[in-house]
């Protein structure tokens with residue numbers, strides 16, 4: 267689990283610029299889960315299966331910002347810092 271999270275974080279450039287959110291996707295800004303709050307839309311990513319997914323910048327209570335896809339937003343409760351109990 268921890269290894270998976272680490273790999274995920276390394277796979278994204280956290281300096282990605284925010285992009286305008288397409289109107290056809292749900293607005294997740296302000297969504298909260300555990301220590302995480304969605305703060306902005308970042309853009310799309312493409313999986314190996316050429317499936318497109320959307321990325322969101324998420325702020326953890328510890329101050330860290332991470333970029334997550336909706337699937338990870340649903341499963342993660344902190345940025346990986348372990349501050350959520």
Ligand SMILES: [Zn+2]
Nearest residue numbers: 326328345347
């Ligand atoms: Zn954190």
